[in-house]
Amino acid sequence: MRNNYYRKMAILGVSFLTLLAFKKYTDDKESKFPEISFVEDASSNIILSEFNPNDLDSEEWQKLGFSENQSRTILKYKDIVGGNFISKEQFRKCFAVSKEKYAQLEPFLLLPESGKSTSNFSNSFADKKSLTISGKFNPDHFSEADWRKMGFSEKQSAAIIKYKDYLGGSFVSKEKFKDCFIINDENYKKLEPFLILPGKTPANFNSYASKSASNIRLEPFNPNSLDVKGWMGLGFSEKQATVIVNYRDRNLKGNFRSLDDIKNCFVISKEKFDVLKSFIKLDPSTINNKPLAKTELKQEKTDFSKTDMNSITFKQLLEFGLDEKSAGSMIGFRKKLGGFMTKEQILETYNIDKELVQKLLSIAPLDNSKVERYTLIDAPxxxxxxxxxxxxxxxxxxxxxxxxxxxxxxxxxxxxxxxxxxxxxxxxx
Structure with a gap:
């Protein structure tokens, strides 16, 4: 009995000590639990009211919660799209504006939902209804004035020309033309049927794309001493350089005699000529030569969209950019056949630049109505x-x-x- 008594007292003592220790532990934990505070988002303090994003400068964008870099990006994007945001949809596409930020700002934007209503925005993209297209055209031959006449703004026209120069002075294909960020989908759909360009971009396009103008260091040069590589060094593609040299050597008897001679070469755009003209140094002895007849000085520009492949001349093939070997082979093969019946036959010609000829075939028509045909019985x-x-x-x-x-x-x-x-x-x- 005595042992049982002591055992019970020991158990009660241990239980009492355990309860005291637990109480002390819980008291300490409550006293040391850290106080929690939440950091409020700075943008939540912004009081928004209706605003036109075209009126804001960098500082005002920052007041809306954007960083300095984001503000610069938004302003640069606005310039790229023509100087003004024309719709909420367009503003949303600016990558400096997150999805969440756009959702916050959208109810306060004084812009139409889409770009279809542009009456209040004079510098907006040319609407599809505002473009004036007179007929089929080669965009490579268009100047800034031509694009403005069609309905694009001054800034947009300059951007289109810069994009063409970036490609090497030619839009190359309808695919590349469509990639120009100034040409939106609606305008491209309207322009596409009238474009005199191949549908697809040649596989080796990068091999003859011109150098970026920013990488070219211009120095005074004599245009009469430059070969094909020399003109390529000025930023022209190989095809363009070949045309320039052929124009000088064949049409002008080997010498440019004036700046107008150079300006009249159709592969040298007005913008490119303006860049080069201050560096052109003509040989005085060449300038003093008796000038060519006026009809010889001016290069005749062939409208290849109206030039039948069964009547195209050797000279016109050279004008398009073919070398003498390719042009001679095509004319010779056509003569032996008595005329081409299909465009596929032309590509079967030996010793031709097939990629350049393919581009010509996408532009020029083929009339085989005058080609002689017989039966096996009466063929001479x-x-x-x-x-x-x-x-x-x-x-x-x-x-x-x-x-x-x-x-x-x-x-x-x-x-x-x-x-x-x-x-x-x-x-x-």
Whole structure:
């Protein structure tokens, strides 16, 4: 009994000490628990009212909660899109404006929802209804004045020309033209049917894209001593440089005699000429030469959209940029055929610059209505023996048609490959 008594007293003592320790622990924890305070977002203190984002400067954007860098970016973006935001939709696309920030500002923006209503914004993008397009055109030949006449603002027109110069002086293709940030989707859809440009960008476009103008250091130069590489060093593409040299050597008999001679070369844009003219140094001995006749000095500009590939001349092919070898091969092949029936035939010509010819074919029409065609029965023997598609079968045709005066029977006897037969039938009635 005594042992049980002591055991119970010991258990009670341990329990009492445990309760005292727990109470002390909980009292200490409550006294040391840190006080929590929340940092209020600075932007929540901004009191917003309706405003026009086109009226704000950098300091005022910062008052709306943007950083100094973000404010600069917003102002730069505004200049890029034409000097004014024309809609909430356009403002939202500025990458310095987060989704959350836009949601906060949107109810207070004094802008239309989309860019369709532009009557109150004089410097906005040209609306699709405001563009004036007179017909098909090559945008490579347009100056700033031409773009303004079409309906673009002065800043937009200058930006389009700068973009063309960045590409190397040519828009190259409809794809590249569409990439110009000034040309929005609506305007491109309206312009696209009238563009005299290839649809697709050549695979090796980067190999003849010109150098950026910012990387070119200009020094005084004699344009009569420059070769193709020399003109490329001034920022022209290889194709453009070739045209300039051919124009000088063939049209002007080897020498530019005045600044107007250079200005008249159609691959040298007005903007590019203005950049170069103060560095052009003509040889006095060349200037004193008797000038060429006025008709020779001015380069005739061919409208290739109206030039039939079955009547295009050697000189016109050189004007487009082909070298003598390519132009000669094309004219020679056309003469042997008696005329092209399809544009695909032209690309089969040996020794041509296929990429440049492809660009020409996307512009120029082909009229095959005047090309001579015969039946196998009545085709002249000389024609059969000299035509590139028939000459290897000419003797058989002449032999078979004596006893089988029927085209269908002759074809069965010839047993030519389907691809050869298809080419031959282009020139048969």
């Amino acid at each position: 023997e000389d024609w059969l023996k000299n035509h590139p598609y028939f000459k290897y079968s000419a003797d058989k045709i002449i032999y078979y048609r004596i006893s089988n005066p029927d085209d269908r029977k002759i074809w069965k006897l010839l047993k030519t490959k389907p691809e050869y037969e298809a080419r031959m039938k282009l020139y048969l009635k």
